Amino acid sequence: MKPRVWAPHAQRVELEIALGREPLRRGANGYFESARDCPAGTRYAFLVDGEGPFPDPRSQFQPLGVHGPSEVVEVANFAWTDAGFRATPLARAVLYELHVGTFTPLGTFESAIERLDDLRTLGVTHVEVMPVAEFSGEVGWGYDGVDLFAPHHAYGGPVGLARFVDACHARGLAVVLDVVYNHLGPVGNYLPRFGPYFSQGSTPWGQAPNFMGPHSDEVRAFFIDNALMWLRDYHFDGLRLDAADAIVDTSAVHFLEHLQRAVTTLEGEVGRPLALIAESWINDPRFVSPPERGGFGLAAHWNDDFHYALHAALTDERHGYYQDVGSLSALAKAVCRGYVMDGGYSHYRRRSYGRPAVGIGGERLVIYAQNHDQVGNRAGGERLSHITGIERAKLAMAIVMFSPSVPMLFQGEEWGCSRRFYYFTRHADPELGAAIHRARTSELTTFGWDPNLIRDPQEALTFSDSCLAWDERDREPHAGLLRWTQRLIALRNQRPELGVAPLDGRAVRVELDEAAKTFAIVRGELTLWVNAGSDAWLPACAAETELLLASRDEVGITGGGLSLPPDTAAITRRA
Numbered sequence: 001m002k003p004r005v006w007a008p009h010a011q012r013v014e015l016e017i018a019l020g021r022e023p024l025r026r027g028a029n030g031y032f033e034s035a036r037d038c039p040a041g042t043r044y045a046f047l048v049d050g051e052g053p054f055p056d057p058r059s060q061f062q063p064l065g066v067h068g069p070s071e072v073v074e075v076a077n078f079a080w081t082d083a084g085f086r087a088t089p090l091a092r093a094v095l096y097e098l099h100v101g102t103f104t105p106l107g108t109f110e111s112a113i114e115r116l117d118d119l120r121t122l123g124v125t126h127v128e129v130m131p132v133a134e135f136s137g138e139v140g141w142g143y144d145g146v147d148l149f150a151p152h153h154a155y156g157g158p159v160g161l162a163r164f165v166d167a168c169h170a171r172g173l174a175v176v177l178d179v180v181y182n183h184l185g186p187v188g189n190y191l192p193r194f195g196p197y198f199s200q201g202s203t204p205w206g207q208a209p210n211f212m213g214p215h216s217d218e219v220r221a222f223f224i225d226n227a228l229m230w231l232r233d234y235h236f237d238g239l240r241l242d243a244a245d246a247i248v249d250t251s252a253v254h255f256l257e258h259l260q261r262a263v264t265t266l267e268g269e270v271g272r273p274l275a276l277i278a279e280s281w282i283n284d285p286r287f288v289s290p291p292e293r294g295g296f297g298l299a300a301h302w303n304d305d306f307h308y309a310l311h312a313a314l315t316d317e318r319h320g321y322y323q324d325v326g327s328l329s330a331l332a333k334a335v336c337r338g339y340v341m342d343g344g345y346s347h348y349r350r351r352s353y354g355r356p357a358v359g360i361g362g363e364r365l366v367i368y369a370q371n372h373d374q375v376g377n378r379a380g381g382e383r384l385s386h387i388t389g390i391e392r393a394k395l396a397m398a399i400v401m402f403s404p405s406v407p408m409l410f411q412g413e414e415w416g417c418s419r420r421f422y423y424f425t426r427h428a429d430p431e432l433g434a435a436i437h438r439a440r441t442s443e444l445t446t447f448g449w450d451p452n453l454i455r456d457p458q459e460a461l462t463f464s465d466s467c468l469a470w471d472e473r474d475r476e477p478h479a480g481l482l483r484w485t486q487r488l489i490a491l492r493n494q495r496p497e498l499g500v501a502p503l504d505g506r507a508v509r510v511e512l513d514e515a516a517k518t519f520a521i522v523r524g525e526l527t528l529w530v531n532a533g534s535d536a537w538l539p540a541c542a543a544e545t546e547l548l549l550a551s552r553d554e555v556g557i558t559g560g561g562l563s564l565p566p567d568t569a570a571i572t573r574r575a
Contacts, residue, residue, distance in 0.1 A: 066188025087174035144185025283354030379449035497524030
C-alpha cells in the first residue's frame with residue numbers, strides 16, 4: 001500500500017515509519033501521496049504542518065488504540081470460504097443483535113464464533129453486530145468510534161472480524177454491522193487535523209459531519225467508502241445506520257440517498273444482496289420510500305414505536321415516551337399499521353409527531369421487544385424479564401414473532417438472561433469518565449429514574465456484570481423461555497401467513513379487551529391469544545380448533561373454549 005491522505009488546507013504532510021520521516025508529494029484535490037510501497041504489517045502515521053504524528057484517517061488497524069500508529073493490513077488476502085453464500089431476504093429474516101465484548105467471556109470475534117451454532121439452532125437468520133470501529137478504551141458500546149475503517153484491536157482486529165463473518169456465513173447466518181455516520185467519539189478523533197470533515201451543525205453526541213458545506217464531496221466519499229469497505233472487503237450483508245435521523249444534511253440529494261445509490265451499485269458488482277437499515281425514531285417512511293417518491297430508498301428502519309407500545313402494555317410504565325402509548329389499542333395499532341404516533345399529538349414531546357406509514361410494508365420495519373438502547377439506557381440496565389418476570393417475557397416474544405414486520409432479538413433475550421446490560425466505558429482519562437457519568441446521570445434522572453440506580457460506566461463491574469451468562473440457559477425458568485423462543489421462530493419460518501404483510505390495517509386482525517387486558521392477533525388460520533390480565537380467560541373455540549403452542553402447560557381446549565390463565569399466551573390453528 002502506498003500511503004495517501006486528504007489534507008486540503010495543509011502546506012506539508014509527512015509520513016512517519018520505523019525508518020524515519022519523509023515528505024509526501026502533493027497530488028490533486030487536496031491529497032498527499034507517498035511513492036513508498038508499505039507492505040502488510042508496516043506501522044505508520046502522518047504529520048500535518050509539523051503537528052502529530054496522527055493515525056491515518058482511513059487506518060485499517062490501530063493495534064495500540066486510537067492514539068497509536070496505523071498498521072497496513074491486506075484484508076483482500078484473507079482466505080474466504082463463503083463464495084456461495086446469499087443472505088436471507090429481510091422479508092423472511094429474524095435478526096439477533098449482539099455486542100462482541102459481552103457476548104462471550106473473552107469478548108472477541110474468535111470467541112463469538114464458538115456460540116454461532118447456538119444462534120443457528122435458535123433459528124435466527126441475521127446477526128446484527130453493534131459497532132466495531134476502533135474506539136477509545138478496551139471496552140465500550142462502540143458508538144464513539146473514531147477510526148471508522150479499523151476493526152477494534154481488543155476484539156481481534158481485521159483478521160478476527162473476517163474470520164467471524166466467514167464463520168457466520170458457513171452456518172447460514174447473514175451479518176449486519178452497526179455503523180455511526182452522525183458523529184465521531186470525543187477521544188482520538190484526529191479528522192479535524194487533516195481537513196474540514198465536520199460542519200457547524202451538531203448532534204446530541206457531538207459535531208456533525210460535513211455533508212453539505214465546502215469540501216463535502218470528499219467528506220461524503222470518506223463515509224461512503226467506509227460503508228462499501230465493510231460490505232465489500234469484510235463481506236457484510238448489510239449495515240445498520242445508527243441514529244440516521246440525526247444526520248445533518250439539507251442537500252438536494254441527502255447523504256442517505258447518495259449512500260444507497262453507491263450500495264446498489266456495489267450490490268451489482270459483488271452479485272449478492274446488500275441491505276441498509278436505518279435507526280430512526282421520528283416515524284417517517286421517507287427513509288424506506290423510493291427516491292421517486294421523495295425517499296432515501298433504504299431497505300428498512302428500526303421501529304421504536306412498536307417497542308414503546310409493547311413495553312408499556314406489559315409493564316404499565318408510563319413515564320417518558322411510554323406515556324403516549326399506554327394502551328392495548330396502541331399496541332394493536334403498532335402491530336397492524338407500524339407507527340402509533342403517525343401525526344397525532346405527542347404528550348411526551350408536546351407537539352404533533354410522525355406521519356402514517358403509507359405505502360410501506362412490514363418488510364420495511366424492524367421490530368423488537370428489547371434492544372441495546374431500550375435495555376442499556378435504563379437506569380438499572382434491566383431486561384424485560386427483570387421487570388415483568390419470565391412468563392410475561394414469553395408474551396412479548398410471541399407478539400413480536402406474530403407481527404407482520406421483521407422481528408429482532410437482543411442477545412440473551414431468548415432465555416431471559418439474568419445479567420443486566422449497562423452502559424459501560426473504559427476511557428484512560430478519569431476526568432472524561434467522570435464527566436460522562438455526570439452527564440448520563442443528569443439525563444436519566446430527568447426521565448424519572450432514581451440516580452442511585454445508575455452505575456458508573458467506568459467501573460469494571462459495570463462491564464463484567466453485562467456479560468451473558470450462557471451457563472444458565474439449561475436451568476429453569478430460562479430453559480423454558482428458550483424452548484418457547486425456538487418454537488415461535490420455527491413456527492414463523494414454517495407458516496407463510498406469519499411473515500411480513502402490508503401495514504394497511506387489513507392484513508392482520510386484532511381483537512382486544514382493554515379492561516381485561518386480553519389480546520388476540522389473527523393471521524390466516526392462526527390466532528395468538530394473550531392474557532396479560534389477572535383473571536383466567538376462556539375464549540370460545542370451534543370444535544376443529546387445534547392448539548399448536550402454549551407458554552404454560554395448564555393451557556388446553558375443553559368444552560369449546562381455550563383455557564388461558566393470567567400471563568399466558570397460546571397459538572391455535574383453525575382447521
